[in-house]
Amino acid sequence: MLKKYAVGIDIGGTTAKFGIVDRNGKILEQDRVPSNEHAVVEDFIDDMYAKLMPMIDKVGGIDNFVGIGMGAPNGNFYTGTIEYAPNLKWKGIIPIADLIEKKFNLISRLTNDANAAAVGEMMYGCTKNIKHFITITLGTGVGSGIVIDGKILLGHDGFAGELGHTIIRPGGRLHKSTGMRGSLESYASATGVRETAIEMLTAQPETESLLRNYRINELTSETVYDCAMQGDNIANRIFEFTGQILGESLANFVMFSSPEAIILFGGLTKAGNLLLNPTRKHMEANLLPIYQNKVKLLFSELKEADAAILGASALVWNL
Amino acid sequence: MLKKYAVGIDIGGTTAKFGIVDRNGKILEQDRVPSNEHAVVEDFIDDMYAKLMPMIDKVGGIDNFVGIGMGAPNGNFYTGTIEYAPNLKWKGIIPIADLIEKKFNLISRLTNDANAAAVGEMMYGCTKNIKHFITITLGTGVGSGIVIDGKILLGHDGFAGELGHTIIRPGGRLHKSTGMRGSLESYASATGVRETAIEMLTAQPETESLLRNYRINELTSETVYDCAMQGDNIANRIFEFTGQILGESLANFVMFSSPEAIILFGGLTKAGNLLLNPTRKHMEANLLPIYQNKVKLLFSELKEADAAILGASALVWNL
Numbered sequence: 001m002l003k004k005y006a007v008g009i010d011i012g013g014t015t016a017k018f019g020i021v022d023r024n025g026k027i028l029e030q031d032r033v034p035s036n037e038h039a040v041v042e043d044f045i046d047d048m049y050a051k052l053m054p055m056i057d058k059v060g061g062i063d064n065f066v067g068i069g070m071g072a073p074n075g076n077f078y079t080g081t082i083e084y085a086p087n088l089k090w091k092g093i094i095p096i097a098d099l100i101e102k103k104f105n106l107i108s109r110l111t112n113d114a115n116a117a118a119v120g121e122m123m124y125g126c127t128k129n130i131k132h133f134i135t136i137t138l139g140t141g142v143g144s145g146i147v148i149d150g151k152i153l154l155g156h157d158g159f160a161g162e163l164g165h166t167i168i169r170p171g172g173r174l175h176k177s178t179g180m181r182g183s184l185e186s187y188a189s190a191t192g193v194r195e196t197a198i199e200m201l202t203a204q205p206e207t208e209s210l211l212r213n214y215r216i217n218e219l220t221s222e223t224v225y226d227c228a229m230q231g232d233n234i235a236n237r238i239f240e241f242t243g244q245i246l247g248e249s250l251a252n253f254v255m256f257s258s259p260e261a262i263i264l265f266g267g268l269t270k271a272g273n274l275l276l277n278p279t280r281k282h283m284e285a286n287l288l289p290i291y292q293n294k295v296k297l298l299f300s301e302l303k304e305a306d307a308a309i310l311g312a313s314a315l316v317w318n319l
Numbered sequence: 320m321l322k323k324y325a326v327g328i329d330i331g332g333t334t335a336k337f338g339i340v341d342r343n344g345k346i347l348e349q350d351r352v353p354s355n356e357h358a359v360v361e362d363f364i365d366d367m368y369a370k371l372m373p374m375i376d377k378v379g380g381i382d383n384f385v386g387i388g389m390g391a392p393n394g395n396f397y398t399g400t401i402e403y404a405p406n407l408k409w410k411g412i413i414p415i416a417d418l419i420e421k422k423f424n425l426i427s428r429l430t431n432d433a434n435a436a437a438v439g440e441m442m443y444g445c446t447k448n449i450k451h452f453i454t455i456t457l458g459t460g461v462g463s464g465i466v467i468d469g470k471i472l473l474g475h476d477g478f479a480g481e482l483g484h485t486i487i488r489p490g491g492r493l494h495k496s497t498g499m500r501g502s503l504e505s506y507a508s509a510t511g512v513r514e515t516a517i518e519m520l521t522a523q524p525e526t527e528s529l530l531r532n533y534r535i536n537e538l539t540s541e542t543v544y545d546c547a548m549q550g551d552n553i554a555n556r557i558f559e560f561t562g563q564i565l566g567e568s569l570a571n572f573v574m575f576s577s578p579e580a581i582i583l584f585g586g587l588t589k590a591g592n593l594l595l596n597p598t599r600k601h602m603e604a605n606l607l608p609i610y611q612n613k614v615k616l617l618f619s620e621l622k623e624a625d626a627a628i629l630g631a632s633a634l635v636w637n638l
Contacts (some may be wrong), residue, residue, distance in 0.1 A: 074609070083609075132475035146575070148467055155577020156451035159609050166571040167605055169489065178607060252485040256465070256575050258474025286486055288497060290393070290402075290478050 003066045005059055007052065007106070008313030010113065011035055011072035011096075013087040016048060020055055021313035025124030027306055029055040041090045045103050052104075067107035068100055069315030071116030071308055076158035080110045086177075109315040113308060115152045115161060117300075118145025120311030121263055126301040133261040134253055135300070136163065138246075138268035142185040148257060164189070168249045187245040190267055193221040196238050209234040225271050239271055243278025250279065251286035254295055261296035265307065269299050322385045324378060326371065326425070327632030329432065330354055330391035330415075332406040335367060339374055340632035344443030346625055348374040360409045364422050371423075386426035387419055388634030390435030390627060395477040399429045405496075428634040432627060434471045434480060436619075437464025439630030440582055445620040452580040453572055454619070455482065457565075457587035457594075461504040467576060483508070487568045506564040509586055512540040515557050528553040544590050558590055562597025569598065570605030573614055580615035584626065588618050 005028070009018040012035060019030030031051050038044035056062055074085040080097025082088065100108040111119070118135040121127045131150045137143035142164030146153040153160045164185035165178060172182030173195065186192050197219050201211055210227040211219065211234055227235035250262055268275060280297050287295075302310060324347070328337040331354060338349030350370050357363035375381055393404040399416025401407065419427040430438070437454040440446045450469045456462035461483030465472040472479045483504035484497060491501030492514065505511050516538050520530055529546040530538065530553055546554035569581055587594060599616050606614075621629060 130475075148472060153467065153576060156449075156579035157577055157613065160575065160577035162574040162607055162609075165607050166574050167567060168486075170487065170567055180605065180607075248486060248489055252571070253575070255481040255485050256479065256572070257472060258476055258479035260475040286499065288481055288484050288499075290481075294476065 004064050006066050006313040006316050007056070007068040007104075008309035008311070009048070009068060009070040009100075010116070010308035010312050011070060011075075011082075011088070012113075012308075013073070016044070017309055018048065018052055019309040019313070020059055021310060023317070025120075025302075025306075025310055027309060028059060030309060031055065036089050038089070041094050041096060041099065044090075045096075045099055049103055062104065062106055065106055067109065067316030067319060068104060069116070069312040070096065070100065070108065070110045071113040071312040072096070072110060073112060075110040075112045075115075077109065077111040077115070077152070077154050078158040080108065082110070107316060107319060109319070111152065111315060112143075113311070114143030115145040115154075116311030116315065117143070117265060117302075117307055118147050118263075118311070119152060119314040120302060120307055121145075121265075121300060122147060122150070123314035123317060124302065124310055125263070126298055127261060127263060130260050132257065132259045133263060134163070134257070134259050135263040135265055136246075136250075137266040138188060138190075138264060139266035140190050142189050143266075146257060147259075153257075163249070163253060166249065166252070168245055168252070184245065184249045188242055188249070188268070190221040193224055193238060193242055193268065194219050196241055197224050197234075200234050200238060200241075204234070207234060211235055221268055221271070225274065228271075228274055236274070239274040240278045242268075243275050244282045246275075247279040247282025247284075248286050250283040250295075250297075251291075254283070254287060254291050258291065259295060261298055263298050263300050265300035265302070266304070272299075323383050325385050325632040325635050326375070326387040326423075327628040327630070328367070328387060328389040328419075329435070329627030329631050330389060330394075330401075330407070331432075331627075332392070335363070336628055337367065337371055338628040338632070339378060340629060342636070344439075344621075344625075344629050346628060347378060349628060350374065355408050357408070360413050360415060360418065363409075364415075364418055368422055381423065381425055384425055386428065386635030386638060387423060388435070388631040389415065389419065389427065389429045390432040390631040391415070391429060392431060394429040394431045394434075396428065396430040396434070396471070396473050397477040399427070401429070426635060426638060428638070430471065430634060431462075432630070433462030434464040434473075435630030435634065436462070436584060436621075436626055437466050437582075437630070438471060438633040439621060439626055440464075440584075440619060441466060441469070442633035442636060443621065443629050444582070445617055446580060446582060449579050451576065451578045452582060453482070453576065453578050454582040454584055455565075455569075456585040457507060457509075457583060458585035459509050461508050462585075465576060466578075472576075482568070482572060485568065485571070487564055487571070503564065503568045507561055507568070507587070509540040512543055512557060512561055512587065513538050515560055516543050516553075519553050519557060519560075523553070526553060530554055540587055540590070544593065547590075547593055555593070558593040559597045561587075562594050563601045565594075566598040566601025566603075567605050569602040569614075569616075570610075573602070573606060573610050577610065578614060580617055582617050582619050584619035584621070585623070
């Protein structure tokens with residue numbers, strides 16, 4: 001009998017969300033536990049088990065499940081371990097997939113959150129029939145998942161696909177947590193948009209802007225968006241610049257793996273065409289002719305609130 | 320009976336070289352025909368056939384052959400066609416693999432020359448046991464072949480892997496034939512080294528340099544190398560700068576596909592450590608910690624004169 005459900009677990013720095021997902025990407029049950037309160041990972045798993053098992057039993061027990069997929073920072077698909085994740089409480093190498101398998105008696109697979117998003121897109125989203133694509137998550141940071149011939153690109157050690165950290169402006173803006181200069185993430189993230197806003201407002205003190213009505217610590221990608229929609233010139237130029245940096249980076253990625261589509265996801269995509277138009281323009285302008293006007297640039301069809309659980313669950317359907 | 324030989328054909332802008340290769344990468348016979356003298360490709364194939372068939376017969380006839388591999392500019396593996404190659408005489412889409420199959424009655428496979436180099440490295444060179452690697456050819460231009468899990472990365476349309484055209488200095492040096500600014504190829508090629516030499520000599524007219532003993536049109540990557548080996552300051556800085564650009568680009572590539580090794584190939588690699596040391600330094604400096612001190616940076620073990628034929632022949636061994 002075809003098993004009907006998968007568990008998806010998304011482990012973040014403060015919370016782990018988990019849910020029961022069917023083959024169509026419907027989340028039947030979901031809940032969460034803190035991920036920053038347990039000194040050892042086994043206690044965290046015990047807490048999750050206590051909440052998850054009743055949900056599993058409610059839909060007919062573990063015999064109905066293909067397995068448990070997990071997304072976590074620095075999650076390694078090959079080894080099933082979380083390795084030195086800077087924003088998690090558990091240090092060193094955590095063999096979480098093994099621990100979960102033993103606890104639940106279900107097959108478990110792990111990858112990083114950005115890869116999970118790409119697998120989720122392929123299983124439930126807008127790349128169901130696309131074998132070569134890249135997902136770019138534009139949130140607080142910039143994540144990426146690269147799919148080659150229907151499979152997540154992992155590289156020799158499981159760590160492929162950190163496109164947010166590729167350098168697009170050598171010697172450019174400092175990324176505070178990595179210490180690198182000019183990485184994509186330091187511009188094309190919510191944090192980056194805020195920094196661009198501060199830079200532009202400071203560089204042009206005479207230019208009027210609605211953004212000057214906000215206190216510096218109120219400036220966010222959302223306030224920039226609101227002002228841009230009201231026709232504010234500086235706010236519009238902030239998105240134009242962000243799209244330029246993103247588009248140039250995407251062109252480089254296209255000349256690497258020649259994907260059929262690039263899927264944009266995450267908070268910044270709420271800016272819609274304000275971001276998409278300059279991104280597409282600068283991507284095309286930096287492509288060799290053989291790549292031009294071929295790459296679909298799309299927004300994800302997955303709801304942001306569901307995507308992490310969906311992506312994690314998608315890891316175990318085709319085992 | 321295990322077939323013993325493969326034909327490798329390397330089609331360039333003026334000449335096509337071809338040879339008979341055994342499983343160990345030994346070229347038993349080789350010859351060439353012009354590739355810029357035939358208005359139609361069928362006549363070119365006829366000329367090649369007239370020279371190649373006696374060589375095939377000499378080693379026992381076509382029954383001893385697994386097939387014919389070809390490398391050509393804009394060669395598409397998926398379709399077996401050469402598509403709009405700017406430096407070839409035959410225009411449009413040329414179904415050369417089909418034509419060769421029919422003429423020789425042997426299976427034929429085509430890819431571009433840079434991909435062929437990567438396959439050759441895997442079959443006969445220094446990546447026999449490496450499943451994830453990138454080859455970078457540093458010649459007049461910069462070519463690349465990307466291997467993921469033992470297979471050439473082709474992308475959705477067969478055109479993946481144009482890393483020489485990725486932008487590493489946005490708004491930087493003009494690439495005369497593509498019209499792009501700041502691509503890797505405009506710096507880390509023989510042409511690029513020459514341009515860097517002219518730029519540095521012009522920018523610092525007071526600085527003494529052995530390079531000033533050459534006429535502008537005598538300045539080549541070789542003369543820069545000769546002067547650097549004699550301790551010339553500007554010549555050394557030219558390689559330092561070239562290695563910086565190359566190293567920064569390699570860091571970006573590593574964060575894309577996380578290869579175990581990067582293989583450098585082509586004329587510029589004659590500079591040895593003059594190029595390798597700054598390249599490695601700047602690659603490592605631009606990598607996230609999870610990638611640092613893991614990627615092998617190697618020179619190809621294939622003889623440059625043989626590599627194109629070897630690479631092409633390697634396409635057909637594992638069909």
